Every structure is written in structure tokens, then in C-alpha cells.
Amino acid sequence: MEMDEMIAEMQKRFKPYTEKEGDYKTMPEEGVDRKHILEAMSSIIEIENKAWETGHVSGAVYNGQTEHVEFTNKAYSIASQNNPLHPDVWPSSLKFESEIVSMVRNMLNGDSSVRGSVTSGGTESILLAVKTYRDYAKDKKGIAEPEIILPKSAHAAFDKACHYFDIKAVWTELDENYAADVKDIREHINENTIAIVGSTPCFPYGVIDPIPEISELARKNEVGMHVDACLGGFILPWAKKLGRNIPDFDFSLPGVTSISIDTHKYGYAPKGTSVILYRNSDLIQHQFYVNGSWSGGIYFSPTMAGSRSGGVIAGTWAALLEQGKIGYINATRKILEASDKTRAGIRKIKGIREMGQSPFVIAFTSDEVNIYQVMEGMSRRGWILNGLHRPAGVHLALTLRHTEEGVTDMFLKDLSEVMDEVRANPGEESGMSPVYGMAATFPEEAVKDFMRSIVEWMYT
Numbered sequence: 001m002e003m004d005e006m007i008a009e010m011q012k013r014f015k016p017y018t019e020k021e022g023d024y025k026t027m028p029e030e031g032v033d034r035k036h037i038l039e040a041m042s043s044i045i046e047i048e049n050k051a052w053e054t055g056h057v058s059g060a061v062y063n064g065q066t067e068h069v070e071f072t073n074k075a076y077s078i079a080s081q082n083n084p085l086h087p088d089v090w091p092s093s094l095k096f097e098s099e100i101v102s103m104v105r106n107m108l109n110g111d112s113s114v115r116g117s118v119t120s121g122g123t124e125s126i127l128l129a130v131k132t133y134r135d136y137a138k139d140k141k142g143i144a145e146p147e148i149i150l151p152k153s154a155h156a157a158f159d160k161a162c163h164y165f166d167i168k169a170v171w172t173e174l175d176e177n178y179a180a181d182v183k184d185i186r187e188h189i190n191e192n193t194i195a196i197v198g199s200t201p202c203f204p205y206g207v208i209d210p211i212p213e214i215s216e217l218a219r220k221n222e223v224g225m226h227v228d229a230c231l232g233g234f235i236l237p238w239a240k241k242l243g244r245n246i247p248d249f250d251f252s253l254p255g256v257t258s259i260s261i262d263t264h265k266y267g268y269a270p271k272g273t274s275v276i277l278y279r280n281s282d283l284i285q286h287q288f289y290v291n292g293s294w295s296g297g298i299y300f301s302p303t304m305a306g307s308r309s310g311g312v313i314a315g316t317w318a319a320l321l322e323q324g325k326i327g328y329i330n331a332t333r334k335i336l337e338a339s340d341k342t343r344a345g346i347r348k349i350k351g352i353r354e355m356g357q358s359p360f361v362i363a364f365t366s367d368e369v370n371i372y373q374v375m376e377g378m379s380r381r382g383w384i385l386n387g388l389h390r391p392a393g394v395h396l397a398l399t400l401r402h403t404e405e406g407v408t409d410m411f412l413k414d415l416s417e418v419m420d421e422v423r424a425n426p427g428e429e430s431g432m433s434p435v436y437g438m439a440a441t442f443p444e445e446a447v448k449d450f451m452r453s454i455v456e457w458m459y460t
């Protein structure tokens with residue numbers, strides 16, 4: 001496929017409205033009628049919502065039940081003017097934020113010495129953790145050339161953090177089950193190591209890393225241990241209570257020194273919140289930004305942003321209260337059952353090979369056909385799955401959307417039929433499959449250049 005064909009495909013996918021709905025390249029002279037604006041928004045978004053409402057999207061919308069969404073929207077709107085940057089105006093935001101931190105820390109077996117902040121999402125929680133370890137290691141140990149150990153399944157946000165904060169990312173191997181290889185981690189610890197990362201579970205395969213072993217290694221070597229529970233932090237504690245075989249992964253392990261956990265995923269909060277927790281005050285003190293000499297006044301901010309949305313923080317607080325422990329347990333039970341059923345089903349589909357074991361993410365590839373063509377075939381049937389790269393694969397992260405009647409059966413039926421179609425037409429490349437194909441074969445720097453120009457094009 002030629003480059004302009006690829007761009008045309010992306011145009012269809014990412015910019016379908018520019019011609020249909022009229023675009024505002026400049027501000028209208030006079031304000032547009034509110035009703036018209038809302039109708040214009042609804043007319044496009046309602047079409048988009050169909051995909052996730054019917055359970056055709058991997059991850060992305062974790063709850064999506066109408067009454068729940070309406071409730072959190074209401075909570076948002078009550079506090080929509082709140083800005084936590086001004087705790088004197090809105091002490092309610094401080095209350096919501098500190099109670100979110102406290103509830104989450106309790107869920108993760110943290111005692112009262114555990115500290116935390118509400119951030120804008122998993123990436124910000126991770127950026128903050130990495131920056132904190134860098135500053136802590138410089139301050140306490142004089143480490144000037146910091147390194148962080150990242151199993152190859154760790155989220156890209158860690159690499160982004162290394163890129164932003166000038167830290168060396170030391171990538172370590174996975175074992176045959178796609179979990180972090182503890183032996184390889186051990187071999188990469190040195191005097192510049194500031195922290196080791198483990199995921200519970202990782203994004204690509206949904207596999208839970210051996211946190212008890214990694215955290216012991218971290219403890220013995222006196223380095224930080226960050227558990228990335230962004231994806232699974234609101235599932236695993238309840239899965240454990242439901243009798244699933246989930247290893248310890250939280251503050252109950254003495255070597256775990258920080259945890260990122262996303263309220264806006266399986267915490268069922270509105271998009272735009274996550275929590276970063278540290279074992280003690282000494283660590284979080286290295287996260288905060290304070291300025292005692294600025295002409296604009298005494299200035300401090302706990303996280304990356306200055307002003308923040310008090311609305312999403314309020315919505316998050318409301319979601320935690322609305323669900324309660326029983327709500328999360330019930331949701332987790334449904335997701336685990338749907339996941340078990342899906343896994344059992346894909347094992348029966350000829351030509352599919354599972355990539356690792358996970359409680360709620362089904363990652364798979366094929367040794368017979370091009371898996372990206374399978375992803376594309378599923379896309380033609382309305383399924384938006386996540387493509388995995390190096391090695392090639394696809395995953396479905398199950399959410400409450402997939403627990404609705406008939407969704408998993410429909411997924412398995414479509415996947416089985418698509419496998420047959422691709423097997424019958426092995427050379428047919430379409431949609432995003434050539435883009436993945438190119439990314440797999442081109443040198444990394446060339447792929448990065450291509451991606452940078454695509455990102456620019458997207459927002460232009």
C-alpha cells in the first residue's frame with residue numbers, strides 16, 4: 001500500500017467530519033445558538049457512542065451504564081467551576097481529593113503513612129512517580145545519571161517520563177508467559193538504578209508481573225519499586241476477594257514504594273483522573289512543586305498541572321461512593337466471568353494463539369495468518385480492538401460493556417468467521433493493517449518520523 005493510500009485510510013478513520021458537518025477554522029463572528037451547538041455535537045457523538053455502547057470496543061469505556069454516567073455527569077456539573085488550585089475558594093475539592101486518596105490507599109492495603117495525589121490520568125501518575133524517584137535519588141543518594149528498570153511490557157508512559165526527565169530507560173526481557181523476567185531485572189540493577197517497575201497487569205497482554213519477587217529485589221537493593229496498577233488496580237483487590245489466584249501486589253508488600261491506579265478506568269470515574277500513591281511522606285515531598293519567591297504570590301501545586309478540573313475530581317469521589325466495595329466486587333465478578341468465557345471460546349478457534357494469561361485482557365496472535373488483517377476484519381464488523389506490536393498481536397480488554405447479554409458470543413462468532421475469511425484471502429491488506437505492517441518492518445527512527453508527521457496532521 002502506498003503512503004497516500006495510508007493517509008486516505010486515516011483520513012476516513014480520524015477525520016470523517018471535516019466535510020460533512022462544516023468546520024470552524026475561525027471563530028464565528030457572532031455566537032452560535034446553544035441549541036444548535038448541542039445538536040451538532042450530539043449528532044456526531046451519538047453515532048460514535050454506538051460502538052462502545054454495544055460492547056464493540058476494547059477497554060476505553062469501562063462502565064458506560066446510562067444511570068451511572070448520568071449520575072457522575074451530575075456530580076461533575078455540581079462542581080464544574082471548582083479549581084483545586086484555589087483551595088481557599090473550594091475547600092470542597094481538597095476534601096474530595098484527600099478522601100479519594102484515602103479510600104484508594106485503604107483498598108490497596110496502605111496504612112496512614114501512605115500519601116498520594118489525584119492526577120489527570122495514568123500517564124500523569126507515572127510521569128510524577130518517575131520524576132519523584134529521580135529527585136529522591138539525587139537528593140538522598142547523589143545519583144546524577146538515573147536509570148529505571150522497565151520490563152518490556154511496561155506502559156509507554158514510563159518511556160515518555162524517561163524522555164521528559166532525562167532518565168535512562170533500561171528495558172528488561174519478559175519470560176515465556178509474557179511476565180517480567182525477575183532474573184533479567186536482577187542483572188540490570190546497578191548503582192544508578194532509582195526504581196524498578198512492575199505492572200498489575202501490563203497493558204499489552206494483561207499479564208500480572210511477579211510483584212512479590214520484584215519488590216523483594218527492590219527492597220534488598222534499596223531502590224524504589226513502582227507498581228503500575230493503572231489498569232488493574234480496581235479489579236485485582238476484588239478478584240482476590242472473589243477467590244481468584246491473584247498474588248500480593250500492593251502496600252502489603254514491604255518493597256512496594258509507589259502505586260499508580262486509574263480511577264477513570266475500572267474505578268468508573270469520569271475520564272481525567274488517576275491516583276498516585278507513595279509509601280511515605282519522604283517520597284511524595286519530592287513530587288511537589290513549591291515556589292516561595294514568585295511575584296504572583298506563594299505558589300504550590302502537588303501535580304503537573306496548575307489549574308485542574310474540580311469537576312472530574314468531584315465526579316470521581318461520587319463514583320467511589322456510588323459503587324462502594326460491593327459495587328466493585330459485583331462488577332469485577334461479571335467482568336471475570338465474561339473474560340473466562342471469552343478465553344475458553346478463543347481456545348476453540350483454529351489458528352489463534354493466546355499471548356499470556358490474564359484475568360480480564362485477552363491477548364492473542366496467529367501463527368497461520370496476519371493478525372493485523374484479523375484486526376481489520378473485526379474492525380469491518382464494528383470491533384475496535386487494540387493492536388499489539390513487536391511481537392504482533394491484538395487484545396480485547398473486557399469491561400462492563402462486554403458483560404451485557406450476547407456480547408461475548410457475538411465477539412467469538414465474528415472472530416471465528418474473520419479467521420476463516422483471512423485464511424481464504426491471505427494477501428488482502430486493508431485499513432490499518434499495512435500501517436502496523438510497516439511499523440514492524442521499518443527501522444524505528446523512520447517509524448517515529450512517520451508517526452510525528454501523522455500526529456501533526458491529525459491536529460492540523
Ligand SMILES: Cc1ncc(COP(=O)(O)O)c(C=O)c1O
Binds near residue numbers: 122123155157199228
Ligand atoms: C498498565 C497501564 N499503565 C498506564 C496506562 C496509561 O493510562 P492513561 O491512558 O490514563 O494515561 C495504561 C492505559 O491503558 C495502562 O493500561
